[in-house]
Amino acid sequence: MNEVTYWDEAISYVKQVKQFNGMDWVSYIAWVGLMCGLLFATGGFVLWGHTHGVVFPAYVWNLPMGTAIFVGAIAFDTIGHRTTYKEELKKGEALVHHITIFAGITSCLLLSMAYHWPVALKIPSLVFIVLSIFYSMIDEAFHWRRYLIGQSNRIEMWSHFFIFLGHLIMIITWWQWFSEGYPGVEETLNFF
Numbered sequence: 001m002n003e004v005t006y007w008d009e010a011i012s013y014v015k016q017v018k019q020f021n022g023m024d025w026v027s028y029i030a031w032v033g034l035m036c037g038l039l040f041a042t043g044g045f046v047l048w049g050h051t052h053g054v055v056f057p058a059y060v061w062n063l064p065m066g067t068a069i070f071v072g073a074i075a076f077d078t079i080g081h082r083t084t085y086k087e088e089l090k091k092g093e094a095l096v097h098h099i100t101i102f103a104g105i106t107s108c109l110l111l112s113m114a115y116h117w118p119v120a121l122k123i124p125s126l127v128f129i130v131l132s133i134f135y136s137m138i139d140e141a142f143h144w145r146r147y148l149i150g151q152s153n154r155i156e157m158w159s160h161f162f163i164f165l166g167h168l169i170m171i172i173t174w175w176q177w178f179s180e181g182y183p184g185v186e187e188t189l190n191f192f
Helices: 006-019 022-051 058-081 086-113 118-148 154-179 185-189
Strands: none
Touching (some): 006 058, 006 154, 022 058, 022 185, 058 086, 086 118, 086 154, 118 154
């Protein structure tokens, strides 16, 4: 008996995009595109400052790196969400996804706004970070249940590992940057 390799499983998983209808493509492009926007905004900002001589703390480069990991992982994961697991998500997991996404996007917006209002937005930013991680863990419980009963595969599980990894690297880096007063941001803004 030949065991299916990860590579074969990944190719098969990606080929599911052929099953996308118009609404699936809109959803996929909107979600992955939104996160690509975050990657280009954060990475572009840091790169713009760097090319103009701004010296950021070394850890700041983890922000676009974590975002890139996250984007790559959701590009895979969302294929399964729009095909294989589409009906399963309607049972409640989609709501968990929406809450997680809301908390994650809100945490990024609050951390951005906290540059101007650090005292007022410190606690709400942290609360939304914690909520995004908490609901990500609830989502993982759904995925592991599916995997353990044979209704998921290794590609989805690994994509979730990298989603979690990328998100944590990104958001913890962002929090650290904020907590240190955003070193390098003011200098970079002067070049716009």
